[in-house]
Each structure stands twice: as C-alpha cells, then as structure tokens.
Amino acid sequence: MNAIHEHIHKSVMPESTPVLSRYFAELRRRKVFQVAIGYVLLAWVLIQIAEATFRPLQLPEWTNTLVVVILLMGFPIAMVLAWALEVTPDGIHRTAPGLDQGSTSPADSQPESSIAVLPFVDMSPEKDQDYFCEGMAEEIINALASIKGLHVASRTSAFAFKDVSEDMRTIGQALNVSSVLEGSVRKAGDQLRVTAQLIKVSDGYHIWSQRFDRRLEDVFAIQDEIAQCVVDALEVRLSTGEQLAIEKQSTADIGAYDHYLRGRKFLHRLGANNLAFARQMFSQAIALDPEFASAHAGLADTCSMICLYLKRDEKDIRQASESSQRALDLAPDLAEAHASRGLALMINSKYARAEKSFRAAIRLNPKLFEPYYYYARVSVQQGKTEEAICWYEKASKVRPEDYQSLLLATALIRKTGDKKKMERFANEGYKRAMRQLEVNPDDARAAYLSAVTLVNLGKQDEALRLADRALAIDPNDSFSLYNVSCLYSILGETEKALDLLERAAPGQALNRDWWENDPDLDNIRDHPRFARLLEGIFGSG
Structure with missing residues (x-):
C-alpha cells in the first residue's frame, strides 16, 4: 500500500524547480504559511461575530463590508510582517538570514534521505529500562550516521523530543528531516519485545513497521535489522564498508x-554526579568484557569531560590517556576511538598528536561531529585563529542544528576584522540557539553563547537579557559566569567582567592556553587583577 501511495504521489505531483523549492522552504522557515492559516481563521471568526452582532446593534449595512475590506487589506500586511519578523523566547526580532546569504540555510531544507531517531518508549512492567531504550536508539543513530547518503539528526536534537506529545509531522519539521523512527521496548527477564515504525514526515503515513520478539541476547541483531530495514525503506545505497559498519557487533557480553x-x-x-556514575558503569562494562573497545572509549571520554568541565586532575588525565589508547589498540578502525584519543591528548596539551587523532577520526567517519568540534578547540588553544574558524564551520555543516560551533567561531572572526562573515555566522548561530531554547528552555549554554554573540553584533540590550537568563538558570555554573564575564569584557565593563571571572575561577576546568587565547577576554587580559587570577588558578607560567 505504501508503495502504491508513493507511486501515485510521484505521478500526480510535478517536480519543483530548485528556485521554487528554495522559495517554499524559505516561506516555511519564516512561518509564513502558519501565519496565513491563522489569519484566515481569525478573519472568519471576526466576520461571523460582525454578522451576528451588527444588525442587533442597528449598525449600517455597509459596516459588514467594511470589516471584510479591512481584513482583506490586512492580509498582505500580515504576510510581510511574518516574512520580516520572527517571534523568539526573547521577543520579536528581524528574521535572520541563512548561513549563506541569498540562499536558504542548510538547516532549513530537508534532505531527501534524512531521519531522526527518537528515544524508544519504555513499556517494561517496572518502567526501569529508560537507559536501555535510549541506548538502543543511540546505537541505531550511530549506525545510520555512518552512511554517506543519509542525513541523521543528532542525538541531542532528537532526544529533546522525549516524552513530548506532538504529531510526528511536527517533530519531523522541527528536526528538519523527511522521516522519523520511533519505537518501544518491553523487557521482562531475558525476553525482549521491540516495536519500531518509520514515519514519513510529509504526510504522517507509515513507511515501515515491525515487531521483534526475541531473547535479550539478540538485542544486537535487532538493532542491526532495524537499521537495515530503515536503509531499505529509504532506498539508500550502502558501500561495503557501510554495510559492515551496520553489522559490526561491539561486544558479545549482554551484561557489559x-x-x-x-x-x-x-x-x-x-x-559531577552523572559523570561519576558514568565512570562506574563503563568500568563495570570493561570488567565484564576487557576487550570492549567502546566501553574503554566511554571511560576515556568521561575522564576527559571531568577535566574539561569540572576539575583538572592528573589522575583523570592519566586515565583518559590509558583508556583511549586501549580503545584504539582494540579497534584501530573505530572513528570514535580516535576521537576519544584526540580528546585525551587535548586535555593533556599534546596538541599536535591530538590533531593527528582527530584527522584519523574524520577520515574513518566524515560525519562524526566531535573530531571537527574539538579540532577547532585545539586550534583556539594554540592561537590558530583561521584554522579554528575553518574547523568550527565544518562542524556546523556536519551537524546542521548545532549552535555552538558558529557562535564560538563568531568571536574569532571578529578578531580577523571580517564583519560580513562575522554577521553571517552570528545570525545563523543565533537562529539555531533560539530553536534550541524553544525545545529546551533550560539550556544555559545556548543563552550565554547567544548573549556574547549579540554583543558582537551591537545588540547590547538583547544580549544582557540573555546573559541574565543564563545566570538565572544556574547562578553558580562556572561556564555561565565565565561567558557572561566575556560579555562584559567586550562591553568594556572591566570590573564587572573581573568580578564574574573571579566567581567562575574555582570551578573552571579550562586550561591556561584557552584563557590566554580567548579573544573575548582581550580587553581585560592586561589588567593586574586578571594576571593575579591567572596565577592563582594555574600558578606562574
């Protein structure tokens, strides 16, 4: 039936020209269609009210006509305003242009073969398998993401719709994909029931669905079958390497x-608590299967994240190095292992070797976001501004919904003096961040990075509102304090910047190289308080 529907759809609907497709994509992005529908419905209601009330009020007959004329005249005005302005969590603003001026943003046109995998629903009797449901979905995301001809929404974006009661068409449009995979898991003892269904975003119809009743030890086969069914349903061609990547099993031990x-x-x-628990879980997985490469990489990443975002500790740096190297020894062709190795080398300030590892990860999986993003950060820490901008831009293309890469690049571009490029990156990054805040209003990082970017664009009032919002979400978060300090540094409010920086210092895990090369701190870097602060955190250097 789906095949018949597809055939009819393709036969009846003419192919749109590229220009027309881009035009309609831009209309959708600017929510012109939604405003038009809303306006028509509101106009109809007002006309009904006029017809029902004007006569009893003994108003002249021409007043009904006047209402209709005013509503007709208001329609094009509403359409122009819908095109020019957008409503964001922080008020009404001019609609930002796409990343490439004169064309729609990469995030605004749905790739023909694109998919979002939502976290599976826990249908187990005890409702205690949430981690298992999320894990299955993430494994399928990773398998599909390795396929060159398929665009896959990131885990972060897709999982933001967990427990959200929305129509699949709405979710698909928000994630900018043409299809959505959803499912459920029921786990009882060693019995496993998994249901999965692939839905076409354009019409909400099922493309494919299936139920799997297996033993728990067959979970790997189920994940492979789901990924393969998705590929077949979307008619994506696989290379031999991509086929092997889907079928590759990371461990045979179900406990691990x-x-x-x-x-x-x-x-x-x-x-802190989450990372401590993650370290414990990865360690137990390794104890059960010492040759589980992904578990070693997970342990390495956990230690690296502790050093990056909590506290730098020699023990964690050493553990990250040993575990990432072990993952690489066990799986030299695993892109994630090379990315973990690069991250471990980065936190240990071994930048040249970190770059080599990131390049290896990208070569093995050009669609893996992390090596691009952290390659940019390595470049920043070495003062390589142009290289950092380049890698941030590549990261933003690999993950079209990511706001961090573009917003972090904006400050670096400002340093080069390329105002047009800075505005282009800033506008697209801000737009992506606002989308993130719509889905997750408590994302402090989206708020404070947007605030710093708006200051660079000269929008001080909006910037300060977002900075206050970030600090309200978590007043003691060291990264919020650090970035709001950057904002005040750019504004030239030295004392405020240093006050916030001193509050941020006790929880800061960024290394000295980052502090010394962050362009947002240029205005306060020569201040004696900054020098004392730097020495207090890192010692004399």
Whole structure:
C-alpha cells in the first residue's frame, strides 16, 4: 500500500524547480504559511461575530463590508510582517538570514534521505529500562550516521523530543528531516519485545513497521535489522564498508553492553554526579568484557569531560590517556576511538598528536561531529585563529542544528576584522540557539553563547537579557559566569567582567592556553587583577 501511495504521489505531483523549492522552504522557515492559516481563521471568526452582532446593534449595512475590506487589506500586511519578523523566547526580532546569504540555510531544507531517531518508549512492567531504550536508539543513530547518503539528526536534537506529545509531522519539521523512527521496548527477564515504525514526515503515513520478539541476547541483531530495514525503506545505497559498519557487533557480553548503555546515558548528562556514575558503569562494562573497545572509549571520554568541565586532575588525565589508547589498540578502525584519543591528548596539551587523532577520526567517519568540534578547540588553544574558524564551520555543516560551533567561531572572526562573515555566522548561530531554547528552555549554554554573540553584533540590550537568563538558570555554573564575564569584557565593563571571572575561577576546568587565547577576554587580559587570577588558578607560567 505504501508503495502504491508513493507511486501515485510521484505521478500526480510535478517536480519543483530548485528556485521554487528554495522559495517554499524559505516561506516555511519564516512561518509564513502558519501565519496565513491563522489569519484566515481569525478573519472568519471576526466576520461571523460582525454578522451576528451588527444588525442587533442597528449598525449600517455597509459596516459588514467594511470589516471584510479591512481584513482583506490586512492580509498582505500580515504576510510581510511574518516574512520580516520572527517571534523568539526573547521577543520579536528581524528574521535572520541563512548561513549563506541569498540562499536558504542548510538547516532549513530537508534532505531527501534524512531521519531522526527518537528515544524508544519504555513499556517494561517496572518502567526501569529508560537507559536501555535510549541506548538502543543511540546505537541505531550511530549506525545510520555512518552512511554517506543519509542525513541523521543528532542525538541531542532528537532526544529533546522525549516524552513530548506532538504529531510526528511536527517533530519531523522541527528536526528538519523527511522521516522519523520511533519505537518501544518491553523487557521482562531475558525476553525482549521491540516495536519500531518509520514515519514519513510529509504526510504522517507509515513507511515501515515491525515487531521483534526475541531473547535479550539478540538485542544486537535487532538493532542491526532495524537499521537495515530503515536503509531499505529509504532506498539508500550502502558501500561495503557501510554495510559492515551496520553489522559490526561491539561486544558479545549482554551484561557489559547493559552497563555500557547506562554509562552512555549519564555521560551525556554531564555534571559531577552523572559523570561519576558514568565512570562506574563503563568500568563495570570493561570488567565484564576487557576487550570492549567502546566501553574503554566511554571511560576515556568521561575522564576527559571531568577535566574539561569540572576539575583538572592528573589522575583523570592519566586515565583518559590509558583508556583511549586501549580503545584504539582494540579497534584501530573505530572513528570514535580516535576521537576519544584526540580528546585525551587535548586535555593533556599534546596538541599536535591530538590533531593527528582527530584527522584519523574524520577520515574513518566524515560525519562524526566531535573530531571537527574539538579540532577547532585545539586550534583556539594554540592561537590558530583561521584554522579554528575553518574547523568550527565544518562542524556546523556536519551537524546542521548545532549552535555552538558558529557562535564560538563568531568571536574569532571578529578578531580577523571580517564583519560580513562575522554577521553571517552570528545570525545563523543565533537562529539555531533560539530553536534550541524553544525545545529546551533550560539550556544555559545556548543563552550565554547567544548573549556574547549579540554583543558582537551591537545588540547590547538583547544580549544582557540573555546573559541574565543564563545566570538565572544556574547562578553558580562556572561556564555561565565565565561567558557572561566575556560579555562584559567586550562591553568594556572591566570590573564587572573581573568580578564574574573571579566567581567562575574555582570551578573552571579550562586550561591556561584557552584563557590566554580567548579573544573575548582581550580587553581585560592586561589588567593586574586578571594576571593575579591567572596565577592563582594555574600558578606562574
């Protein structure tokens, strides 16, 4: 039936020209269609009210006509305003142009073969398999993301719709994909029931669905089958390497895999307690299967995240180095292992070797976001401004919904003096950040990075509102304090910047190279208080 529907759809609907497609994509992005529908409905209601009330009020007959004329005249005005302005969490603003001026943004046109995998729903009797459901979905995301001809929404973006009661078409449009995979898991003892369904965003119809009743030890086969069914349903051609990547099994020990999934869930959450639990879970997975490369990489990443975002400790630096090297020894063709190795080398200030590892990860999986993003950060820490901008831009293209790369690049571009390029990156990065705040209003990082960017664009009032919002979300978060300090540094309010920086210092895990090369701190870097602060954190250097 789906095949018949597809055939009819393709036969009846003419192919749009590229220009027309871009035009309609821009209309959708600017929500012109939604405003038009809303306006028509409101106009109809007002006309009904006029017809029902004007006569009893003994108003002249021409007043009904006047209402219709005014509403007709208002329609094009509403359409122009819908095109020019957008409503964001922080008020009404001019609609930002795409990353490439004169064309739609990469994030605004749905790739023909694109998919979002939502976290599977826990249908188990005890409702205690949330980590397992998320883990299955993440494994399928990773398998599909390795396919060159398929665009896959990131885990962060897709999982933001967990427990959200929205129509799949709405979710698909928000994630800018043409199809959505959803499912459920029921786990009882060693029995496993997994249901999965692939939905076409344009019409909400099922493309494919299936139920799997297996033993728990067959979970790897189920994940492979789901990924393969998705590929077949979307008619994506696989290379031999991509086929092997889908079928590759990371461990044969279901207990190790279970602990690994628990570790992944808490690693993504960050925070001291979450990372401590993630470290424990990865360690237990390794104890059950010492040759589980992904678990070693997970342990390395956990230690690296602790050093990056909590506290630099020689023990964690050493553990990250040993675990990432072990992952690489076990799986030299695993892109994630090379990325973990690069991150471990980065936190140990071994930049040249970190760059080599990131390049290897990109060569093995050009669609993996992390090596691009951290290659940019390595470049920043070495003062390589142009290289950092280049890698941030590449990261933003690999993950079209990511706001961090573009917003972080904006400050570096400002340093080069290329105002047009800075505005282009800033506008697109800000737009992506606002989308993130719509989905997750408590994302302090989206708020404070946007605030710093708006200052660079000269929008001081909006910037200060977002800075206050970031600090309200978590007043003691060291990264919020650090970035709001950057904002005041750019504004030339030295004392405020240094006050915030001193509050941020006790929890800061960024290394000395970052502090010394962050262009947002240029205005206060020569201040005696800054020098004393730097020495207090890192010692004399």
